[in-house]
Amino acid sequence: xxxxxxxxxxxxxxxxxxxxxxxxxxxxxxxxxxxxxxxxxxxxxxxxxxxxxxxxxxxxxxxxxxxxxxxxxxxxxxxxxxxxxxxxxxxxxxxxxxxxxxxxxxxxxxxxxxxxxxxxxxxxxxxxxxxxxxxxxxxxxxxxxxxxxxxxxxxxxxxxxxxxxxxxxxxxxxxxxxxxxxxxxxxxxxxxxxxxxxxxxxxxxxxxxxxxxxxxxxxxxxxxxxxxxxxxxxxxxxxxxxxxxxxxxxxxxxxxxxxxxxxxxxxxxxxxxxxxxxxxxxxxxxxxxxxxxxxxxxxxxxxxxxxxxxxxxxxxxxxxxxxxxxxxxxxxxxxxxxxxxxxxxxxxxxxxxxxxxxxxxxxxxxxxxxxxxxxxxxxxxxxxxxxxxxxxxxxxxxxxxxxxxxxxxxxxxxxxxxxxxxxxxxxxxxxxxxxxxxxxxxxxxxxxxxxxxxxxxxxxxxxxxxxxxxxxxxxxxxxxxxxxxxxxxxxxxxxxxxxxxxxxxxxxxxxxxxxxxxxxxxxxxxxxxxxxxxxxxxxxxxxxxxxxxxxxxxxxxxxxxxxxxxxxxxxxxxxxxxxxxxxxxxxxxxxxxxxxxxxxxxxxxxxxxxxxxxxxxxxxxxxxxxxxxxxxxxxxxxxxxxxxxxxxxxxxxxxxxxxxxxxxxxxxxxxxxxxxxxxxxxxxxxxxxxxxxxxxxxxxxxxxxxxxxxxxxxxxxxxxxxxxxxxxxxxxxxxxxxxxxxxxxxxxxxxxxxxxxxxxxxxxxxxxx
Amino acid sequence: xxxxxxxxxxxxxxxxxxxxxxxxxxxxxxxxxxxxxxxxxxxxxxxxxxxxxxxxxxxxxxxxxxxxxxxxxxxxxxxxxxxxxxxxxxxxxxxxxxxxxxxxxxxxxxxxxxxxxxxxxxxxxxxxxxxxxxxxxxxxxxxxxxxxxxxxxxxxxxxxxxxxxxxxxxxxxxxxxxxxxxxxxxxxxxxxxxxxxxxxxxxxxxxxxxxxxxxxxxxxxxxx
Numbered sequence: 007x008x009x010x011x012x013x014x015x016x017x018x019x020x021x022x023x024x025x026x027x028x029x030x031x032x033x034x035x036x037x038x039x040x041x042x043x044x045x046x047x048x049x050x051x052x053x054x055x056x057x058x059x060x061x062x063x064x065x066x067x068x069x070x071x072x073x074x075x076x077x078x079x080x081x082x083x084x085x086x087x088x089x090x091x092x093x094x095x096x097x098x099x100x101x102x103x104x105x106x107x108x109x110x111x112x113x114x115x116x117x118x119x120x121x122x123x124x125x126x127x128x129x130x131x132x133x134x135x136x137x138x139x140x141x142x143x144x145x146x147x148x149x150x151x152x153x154x155x156x157x158x159x160x161x162x163x164x165x166x167x168x169x170x171x172x173x174x175x176x177x178x179x180x181x182x183x184x185x186x187x188x189x190x191x192x193x194x195x196x197x198x199x200x201x202x203x204x205x206x207x208x209x210x211x212x213x214x215x216x217x218x219x220x221x222x223x224x225x226x227x228x229x230x231x232x233x234x235x236x237x238x239x240x241x242x243x244x245x246x247x248x249x250x251x252x253x254x255x256x257x258x259x260x261x262x263x264x265x266x267x268x269x270x271x272x273x274x275x276x277x278x279x280x281x282x283x284x285x286x287x288x289x290x291x292x293x294x295x296x297x298x299x300x301x302x303x304x305x306x307x308x309x310x311x312x313x314x315x316x317x318x319x320x321x322x323x324x325x326x327x328x329x330x331x332x333x334x335x336x337x338x339x340x341x342x343x344x345x346x347x348x349x350x351x352x353x354x355x356x357x358x359x360x361x362x363x364x365x366x367x368x369x370x371x372x373x374x375x376x377x378x379x380x381x382x383x384x385x386x387x388x389x390x391x392x393x394x395x396x397x398x399x400x401x402x403x404x405x406x407x408x409x410x411x412x413x414x415x416x417x418x419x420x421x422x423x424x425x426x427x428x429x430x431x432x433x434x435x436x437x438x439x440x441x442x443x444x445x446x447x448x449x450x451x452x453x454x455x456x457x458x459x460x461x462x463x464x465x466x467x468x469x470x471x472x473x474x475x476x477x478x479x480x481x482x483x484x485x486x487x488x489x490x491x492x493x494x495x496x497x498x499x500x501x502x503x504x505x506x507x508x509x510x511x512x513x514x515x516x517x518x519x520x521x522x523x524x525x526x527x528x529x530x531x532x533x534x535x536x537x538x539x540x541x542x543x544x545x546x547x548x549x550x551x552x553x554x555x556x557x558x559x560x561x562x563x564x565x566x567x568x569x570x571x572x573x574x575x576x577x578x579x580x581x582x583x584x585x586x587x588x589x590x591x592x593x594x595x596x597x598x599x600x601x602x603x604x605x606x607x608x609x610x611x612x613x614x615x616x617x618x619x620x621x622x623x624x625x626x627x628x629x630x631x632x633x634x635x636x637x638x639x640x641x642x643x644x645x646x647x648x649x650x651x652x653x654x655x656x657x658x659x660x661x662x663x664x665x666x667x668x669x670x671x672x673x674x675x676x677x678x679x680x681x682x683x684x685x686x687x688x689x690x691x692x693x694x695x696x697x698x699x700x701x702x703x704x705x706x707x708x709x710x711x712x713x714x715x716x717x718x719x720x721x722x723x724x725x726x727x728x729x730x731x732x733x734x735x736x737x738x739x740x741x742x743x744x745x746x747x748x749x750x751x752x753x754x755x756x757x758x759x760x761x762x763x764x765x766x767x768x769x770x771x772x773x774x775x
Numbered sequence: 776x777x778x779x780x781x782x783x784x785x786x787x788x789x790x791x792x793x794x795x796x797x798x799x800x801x802x803x804x805x806x807x808x809x810x811x812x813x814x815x816x817x818x819x820x821x822x823x824x825x826x827x828x829x830x831x832x833x834x835x836x837x838x839x840x841x842x843x844x845x846x847x848x849x850x851x852x853x854x855x856x857x858x859x860x861x862x863x864x865x866x867x868x869x870x871x872x873x874x875x876x877x878x879x880x881x882x883x884x885x886x887x888x889x890x891x892x893x894x895x896x897x898x899x900x901x902x903x904x905x906x907x908x909x910x911x912x913x914x915x916x917x918x919x920x921x922x923x924x925x926x927x928x929x930x931x932x933x934x935x936x937x938x939x940x941x942x943x944x945x946x947x948x949x950x951x952x953x954x955x956x957x958x959x960x961x962x963x964x965x966x967x968x969x970x971x972x973x974x975x976x977x978x979x980x981x982x983x984x985x986x987x988x989x990x991x992x993x994x995x996x997x998x999x
Contacts (some may be wrong), residue, residue, distance in 0.1 A: 185868075186866060186868070215863060215864040216860075216861050216864045218861065251899060252899040273866055276895070280895050307867065307894075311895065337966065337969060338889070338958065338964055338969050340969065341951055344977060531881070
């Protein structure tokens with residue numbers, strides 16, 4: 007019973023003593039530092055427990071002396087009674103052999119045993135296995151998937167929380183479902199090295215890089231590399247690490263080895279090419295990037311590498327092709343844009359020279375047309391291609407180029423004809439002809455046809471974010487909002503430089519699909535990049551739909567501040583500004599509305615109101631006079647508040663006669679009391695005391711309890727009863743000094759009232775797209 | 776308005792130091808051959824004072840040094856490097872997968888996209904030029920606003936310029952690092968933004984009177 011020696015105790019059946027001894031040994035043998043020692047004490051512990059239970063003793067040692075000692079087993083049949091222990095022994099045995107353990111078939115075989123069909127026992131096995139895996143988890147993902155297939159951990163995530171911690175569940179899910187995991191396929195049986203330590207170091211270094219602990223990562227990468235040098239995952243990670251840290255030569259060594267052991271993986275060539283570029287070895291770099299591109303079409307880093315290599319090798323025409331691709335894939339790449347500009351400038355001079363030497367050749371002529379296009383000289387491009395066409399040499403590239411030049415000049419029909427010719431004559435799918443024709447159809451407002459073309463294009467290249475985005479726009483125009491939303495999601499997934507306005511289109515599709523919160527969120531995200539007023543309108547609409555009226559007001563107001571022409575938005579903005587006494591802001595809005603000829607009457611009414619509130623009568627009087635003169639006889643059709651407010655302005659400007667006329671007009675409608683009272687003050691100022699008193703009385707008759715009317719009436723009465731002498735010698739107090747008028751009550755609608763009667767959606771898709 | 780090149784007779788080393796903030800000065804249409812970027816008129820001072828207050832919250836010597844210290848210690852390059860390192864741990868497919876999992880319009884996604892666009896062409900200095908360039912910009916304006924003396928400004932800039940020379944190999948690499956930094960900071964993918972940046976950078980790279988064409992990158996940095 008050597009296992010008791012390992013545990014450092016006398017043979018015993020006291021489980022507590024065995025566990026205590028095992029715990030003491032665990033402090034000495036850390037699985038990460040001494041995997042072998044740890045395995046030895048764990049085996050000893052398991053056997054001691056089995057001994058205590060009177061079961062069969064199993065040893066993993068190879069020496070004959072330590073194999074099963076049947077004499078020491080009291081009852082070997084006990085193993086049938088405790089199948090869980092038996093099973094776990096098999097698990098432990100399988101795990102102890104590295105190359106057996108990483109083979110999924112071995113786990114499948116183990117889990118295929120009859121015991122797994124015993125529903126009473128299976129939960130116990132599951133628990134014990136989960137416990138075992140906390141310490142023994144250096145397994146490839148394929149094995150984790152086998153385990154999951156048998157225990158359905160992924161499906162039963164909820165119920166797992168009853169037996170293990172959430173952290174452990176997350177760990178399991180990561181092991182089972184992670185899209186990327188370390189591979190075990192590069193390990194070799196003939197290489198006698200400590201794979202467990204290697205795997206732990208590899209994983210730790212990887213986590214260190216993820217967590218930006220670069221120094222620690224470097225040490226662990228090195229330690230792992232010292233143990234085993236032929237693991238592609240480590241070579242990629244360590245090579246990239248060295249490259250990013252500036253140890254280019256060392257990186258190149260590792261990456262060269264990487265492409266040797268994993269020649270079918272494109273990424274190794276990209277990294278190796280990158281190292282070569284840093285060392286100025288452009289020819290070699292080009293070869294590696296080309297291999298990468300052959301292995302994975304359209305891979306961005308390979309295209310960047312090829313372009314950069316060719317640029318440095320001065321192969322400008324070829325480099326131009328790749329820089330065009332980069333600019334299309336990532337329009338935000340300023341390096342590519344600059345180099346492309348440089349190349350086309352140089353090619354322009356070169357091509358002109360070529361044509362002057364070889365004027366009969368077709369190629370330089372086409373090259374020149376191409377250069378014209380790239381230099382945004384679209385009219386010259388069309389002329390150049392037309393001259394080639396006249397010679398009867400058109401090919402698909404030429405049709406495409408001519409069509410694109412037409413599109414750039416907004417000649418959509420002509421562009422469309424070129425693309426149609428191209429598709430009909432050559433039926434070519436690789437040259438983006440459908441995408442370009444779709445664009446022409448789109449601008450010609452043939453949305454159904456445009457959509458079909460973008461869909462065809464997407465069948466060729468599903469990652470084309472531009473086509474997804476334009477397809478989404480067509481769908482918005484065709485009121486196919488669900489499809490539009492999907493298209494925009496795809497556009498963003500593949501996006502590397504879509505016009506930022508696409509975010510607004512996406513938000514519109516969300517709104518139309520009644521995903522108001524999402525629409526609001528997207529509109530708010532878009533705000534980082536743009537002050538487009540439509541975005542605020544959409545956000546306002548979303549808030550309104552969600553019942554957040556105050557937020558909706560704020561959003562609409564921001565739309566107003568950013569120059570929206572929308573009637574409702576401007577009205578809300580004005581009402582809200584007036585309510586918060588931000589009269590200058592309100593006037594900015596009103597001024598814009600007036601210039602845009604939006605509901606002028608409403609505008610004038612509010613300008614008048616602000617003039618009164620701010621007492622800046624002079625400032626607006628000229629403007630108002632112009633307005634009223636322009637209206638001529640139509641003044642009787644005014645909103646009733648216009649003559650009233652205008653009367654107040656004129657009264658304050660001392661133009662009492664005109665003021666009284668305005669009030670007589672407003673008195674015909676609802677504002678009789680206020681109008682009469684003002685007329686009384688106009689007459690009072692004009693020293694027509696009788697008329698003044700008559701109107702003061704009329705006002706009081708309308709509203710006997712109004713304290714202003716009463717005060718005015720009493721003051722006029724007092725003035726009327728002065729003697730002529732008193733009137734001539736006494737001081738006449740201006741009616742403006744009487745304790746009125748107070749702030750005018752805002753007679754327009756409030757922002758929330760306007761919101762209540764607004765349409766649900768306030769953008770005109772036709773205008774926005 | 777002084778039209779003559781280098782009216783203050785700055786040494787080549789001083790001109791070289793100023794060139795390290797030339798992207799900002801080109802963008803602001805200011806001079807590359809004068810410490811302050813132009814004649815220190817009252818209106819110019821006011822404009823730059825407003826700029827420093829509004830965009831940097833700098834209105835005193837103390838604020839200035841706080842900001843300079845921040846740029847020196849880590850600036851934005853620390854955040855960039857952290858995220859670049861994170862992505863470097865992932866395979867290219869893994870990076871695409873991460874992008875698919877996160878909100879395509881969220882900050883993280885936009886930052887990752889900037890990094891992934893430039894990762895293979897940026898040197899290991901990353902976007903350090905974005906911090907260094909702004910450091911020199913602040914020193915120049917600190918001197919203009921008299922938060923620091925001219926001598927202080929030159930000495931502070933010299934130290935940084937020496938680091939810049941060590942970490943980059945030429946004006947183009949330095950300028951690109953600055954532009955990527957700006958893009959990373961702004962997270963702006965609008966065509967308008969790209970075009971605007973392109974124009975500024977194009978001037979510095981191609982135009983004959985570009986300061987980068989007048990001052991060699993490897994100018995010996997020594998103040999007299």
